[in-house]
Amino acid sequence: GLFVWHLKNTGIRQIPCQFVHLCRVANDRLITFQYFNFLKRMYVTQYNKDLSQWAKPKSDSVASPFRELQQLDQEKKIIHKISPISPAHPPLSETSSRNELREMKSAAEIEDLITPVRAESKEDRQWKEMKLHLEDLPGILARLSKIKLTALVVSTASAGFAMAPVPFDLTCFVLASLGTGLASCAANSINQFFEVPFDSNMNRTKNRPLVRGQISPLLAVCFAASCGVPGIALLTLGVNPLTGALGAFNIFLYTCCYTPMKRMSIANTWVGAVVGAIPPVMGWTAATGSLDAGALLLGGILYSWQFPHFNALSWGLREDYSRGGYCMMSVTHPGLCRRVALRHCLALIGLSTAAPVLDITTWTFPVISLPINLYISYLGFRFYRDADRSSSRKLFFCSLWHLPMLLLVMFTCKKSFLEKEDKGDLLGGNHGRAMEIRLP
């Protein structure tokens, strides 16, 4: 959390008080998740789902279900920060977010925001020299790589690593997380590089570095290469080739499949869901060196989760999508959009039940996770039936805490390694620098 805070502060120096305000608001709203492996505070005040579906940490947009923090349009003189939940999902409409925030804020707080907002919008209306100042570079690169989204993606990968039935190897864990993070930065940067005119036209994304001319496209590509190449090399050589291959594949899937597909066909949502599902699989293969049922189950959970998350988010962004030319289910096939969201909520229940069957968790996991899975399914059903802004928002917000909680419960119900000691010796020898890859 502190890490995220610090990055935020370096990136957006002129609005520190807004951030504090947002943190307060977010805390009030009870939208803070803690991962068992590291403390991360994700502040969600408004969610903008950008076009990229998943905040794919690796691949970019779709992969991570976290939204980037974004500022709402200045004309309203109210700045809302939106943490990206899913990279792929479009941001919620401003009106709904604004209303949402109004409910949450007191008048005094709004006053605090107005001054910084006015200052910022004035600054934004001026002509700026396109010169790169080195002191701005870290902030710019953080925004270019969607650092918060990347952090979320890395945490899902860590969850995959933690769930693997092998003794915990710190070096491997650190290398895998670092490699995944670098790959995610690369993918996110390329995504932004491809989407400049479209990002300019969508409220959620119009303050990105390339859109604002703070960095040149060449530099963005070089940065992506300098993150992606070492990231994948680190995964391939420092962890194992399977993880490296998955990382490279995910980058490709996100930048070359998902990003262009967003404008061509609604199938992009499914591709994006895969992008989001791969990081935990990578975490698992980093630990065990093999792609077994547990990895696929974890990937499956993340995959299914993407749909209620994104579809609910995209419901409020239909106008921006329509104008921007993005082919999203919420615009072209609204009925399908809601059906798919509900279907996958129910699938989560099934997948949670499959976890003990595959020896990943004990039988307490499906029992404990049943209430939250039922709740999200209930909201999914409400969204399916009502098809309105409030049900979509409820489903979206639920998905934000549902995933971290599910992963946390999963970890606490993890099948003890000691119980699988016989199998453990076999598995333990396969992770780390093992060049052998056991594939099913």
Next chain:
Amino acid sequence: PPAHSRHDWIGPPDKHSNLRPIIFYVPPEESPLERRLREARQEAQACNQHFWARHNCAFRQEKEEFIYSRLKAKGLEMRDETGQKATLNAEEMADFYQDFLSKNFRKHMQYNRDWYKRNFTITFLMGQVALARALRWLRWKKKNVGN
């Protein structure tokens, strides 16, 4: 932008296209490669501006027409008693968004192809220019060190 500046300047987003215009700096000793880059960027900027300004205006206009026709069908006026503009809710607008997206699909496909091509070309040219400048600087450095 001030006359003494040696960089490009980028302005606030355009009202219609939402794109930020760039005023390109023309260095006195501009090489042919650099000129090609600048012209490519200017052309891309002009095309983007043209496309989005037209597209966004068409969107706004068609949206107004849609609202008007729907309100008329419901028997309501564009503005109610208080003078506020009447709007339709999100579900009613969904039909319009669906329609607008499918109508403009081909246009977007064409634009996407153009944009990707232009983006790659410009970035590649930028790379070439950067490389040329780096080599020039290295040669200049070597000459100075020699002296």
